[in-house]
Amino acid sequence: MKKNINTLKSSTSTSAIAKLLLLSTLATLTACGGSSSDSESSTDTDTTTTNTAPVANAGSDQSVFNNSTVTLSGELSSDAEGDTLGYSWGFSSIPNGSVATLSNETDIAPTFVADVVGSYVVNLTVDDSQLNSEVDSVEIVVSQVSESSTSGVLCDYNYNEYNDSIYVLDDSMSQWSCSDSERLLSANGIPDHEVGEFPNEGNPNAISSQDISANLTLSPEESTTATELGGPRGVTGYVLNGVKIDAGTAGSCDDSGDNCSLIDNSGNWSIEALGHSNFNFGTDDNNAHVQPGGTYHYHGMPEGFITKQGGGDTAMTIIGWAADGFPIYARYGYSIASDATSSIKLLTGSYQLKSEVSTSRPSTDIYSLGTFAQDWEYVAGSGDLDECNGRVGVTPEFPEGIYHYFATDSYPYFQRCVKGEVEVTGGMPPP
Secondary structure, three states: HHHHHHHHHHHHHHHHHHHHHHHHHHHHHEEEEEEEHHHHHHHHHHHHOOOOOOEOOOOEEEEOOOOEEEEOOOOOOOOOOOOOOOOEEEEEEEEOOOOOOOOOOOOOOEEEEEEOOOEEEEEEEEEEOOEEEEEEEEEEEEEEOOOOOOOOOOOEEEEEEEOOOOOOOEEEEEEEEEEEEEEEEEEOOOOOOOOOOOOOOOEOOOOOOOEEEEEEOOOOOOEEEEEEEEEHOOOEEEOOOOOOOOOOOOOOOOOOOOOEEEEEEEOEEOOOOOOOOOOOOOOOOEEEEEEOOOOEEEOOOHHHHHHHHOOOOOOOOOEEOOOOOOOOEEEEEEEEOOOOOOEEEEEEOOEEEOOOOOOOOOOOOOOOOOOOOOEEEEEOOOOOOOOEEEEOOOOOOOOOOEEEEEEEOOOOOOOEEEEEOOOOOOOOOOO
8 A cells, every 4th residue: 555655656746747847848939939830920921912003104205207107015014023914005185186096905015096296195004903003194296297309319320230140131221310390210120130030830921121111209299098009000119120019910719719810800809929829920039020021020029129229127228119209118117107216127017817708708728818918908006007008207318207118028018009199090011
């Protein structure tokens, strides 16, 4: 019995010691900053951040000419947390009479056509899906281009040299001069650069000398309507080497697509010379070929001539004159049409492939979209240029600004209409 009592005392003493050790351990943990659960709670609190509203930046104010396509940009907008931004643009004021609309109110860089002289103010708000920014505004001041006159520009262009290209072997002659009111061209249509093989499988005609003359006004006037030219309607313009520009073709298909011809335009679907592989018009690397009468002409970018002129991506290169007297440039223009100090960029046309295909069109399984001229539609603001592949702006030759056209790598490649006043003629041979 005594032994059992001693054993119990011993057990009680051991339990007391264990309690003391536990209390000591808890005290130590408390002195070191609390329990592990307290530490986790503190860490959670430290990593919690507060979302801040993003900052909208609508870009710098712009000065442009009337009828210019204005490109806005919200790319300098920012968010402190790096969240993806949404954009909301809207006009706060436009000049009286303007019908300007934004191409897309939620794009980072929408466009609009400044159709009336005056001040346009556009607001931008951005959001990070939680908070909206304050409004930022940009002003676009639109002025009228000075009276257009091309007098004194390239009035003494004179070229007469033998072209030893194996498929030419003839003199290339082109002479431009100016009277008091007109720009005069006398040329033989022989190109001044290397050409492809003619005749060839897709083009059975050989290049031959032509008697080319043209009288263009020195005071072109931009009109409110576009005049379609090309083929029987008349020449759209000439490159400085005297070779004519004619972007369309006389080829066509009927609705079935079973009856197509490269020289008969009676079908409803006009075949394009460039941009597809369904038909072969025998064009060379200059995007040119030869008409039945021997006339060499351009459907697109005259690469050989541009190279001879030293054309590149660092400056605008004038390559010819349109039928209405306005100048034509190749590929590159100022990123801000009214600012000669802005960077040079590759310009694109404003035509897009139609999203809805007509049920009467020949099958797209056989003829890809882009095969026919009717596959394209003009979408204002989708590119840099208007429906005639032109715009108003400054150029090296016209620092005060002028309406001018571009040859582009995108459809329509060359202007197919003119914005200036012109007399429409007929009787031209098929392209």
